[in-house]
Amino acid sequence: MPKLQEIIKEFQETDEDFRLDLLLDYSEKLPHLPEEIQNHLRQEQHQIPECQTPVYLEVFTQNQHLKIRAEVPPESPTVRGIISILFSALDSCLLKNLEEIPIDLLRRLGLDKKIGTLRSHGINAIVHRIRHEIKQLGAIE
């Protein structure tokens, strides 16, 4: 089963009350970037303007593999968690094996009710941006 589907299944099989804890676990797993990469990322074109927190993101290819680099402040564990899920599922994945990110990722993870429509704006913008950048790379039709 593709990795993102596996993670979605993991969330769906987790009791609703513990799904946020699982998201917190993911947020702690997002790798810390070396300083020179952080400096490179902190440019306007990598920022997600819709997000309340300063989130910087870069999606590119390396030897036919997808690479994702993201910097999210520790004060935003929810956003870190979502990016970490996408990172775990898609980073270093062979382009030809890439799976599409569902646009309603939060709902599929069963987190939409807890996070709520009013605060999911930034998160949806991130999902949208990563999907869009992957499509720009021509990896997925």
Added chain:
Amino acid sequence: MENYKHPEVLVTTDWVAEHKNDPDVRIVESDEDILLYETGHIPNTIKIDWQNDLQDPLIRDYLPPEQFEKLLAGKGIASESKVVFYGDKNNWWACYAFWAFKLYGHKNCLIMDGGRQKWISEGRPLTKDVPHFPKTKYQVSQLNEKSIRAFREKVILHTRAKKALIDVRSPQEFSGELLHMENYPQEGALRGGHIPQAQNVPWAKAVKDDGTFRSYEELIEIYQVGAKLKAEEDIIAYCRIGERSAHTWFVLTYLLGYPKVKNYDGSWTEWGNMVRAPIER
């Protein structure tokens, strides 16, 4: 702090450090990020989530009073507890929770000036331990909805009467420009712009870089001189869903002592969707 009209509603990080084990005090963290409390919080602090705890899950409203009583009783907050709110993003959500507690007439509400950011920048301890306080018999004594909350009918009359409104969203939201950005997932409003006569003062202008509130004199300059809001007039504050405007409501009501400020929590998500609602751009 001393020049504010009601300095008694603000406490410092020092005060919280000294009183965190005081049984008459309950410290409440309220954040934009739903997981932030779990990553670490001030010792002996309880979490109140503005959405999952304070809002009715079915109807767009706050909890019915008896549900609020149940929530507070379960958290160990008594009717006479001093409740100190703090949170992320310049106490944005802390002020929102403060306002919501005031709706139910909770008397002793305080804000920790500088919020989470100041506590952390001072190198003070955080813990992941969740305290469990004994249950109380919380009773709502008085509902303050009429004096601090505005509903759309009132806002329509207010704008027709050319009374003061303050829109605390970003200048781009105020001008309506944001609704036209490409690739921008919309926030559920069909029209962009602002309520006629509203002055635009983005909410975060009221705070300094360290997260604490600006001085009384600076706030007077922003709201009285800049936005021409007079102390004695009826003022309605709004934003997108009433959260950022709760922060401005707090500043106007307590720091500047304006007695007649209401928060319109329907805000732009209601106004920008309402048929025939007047809009300016």
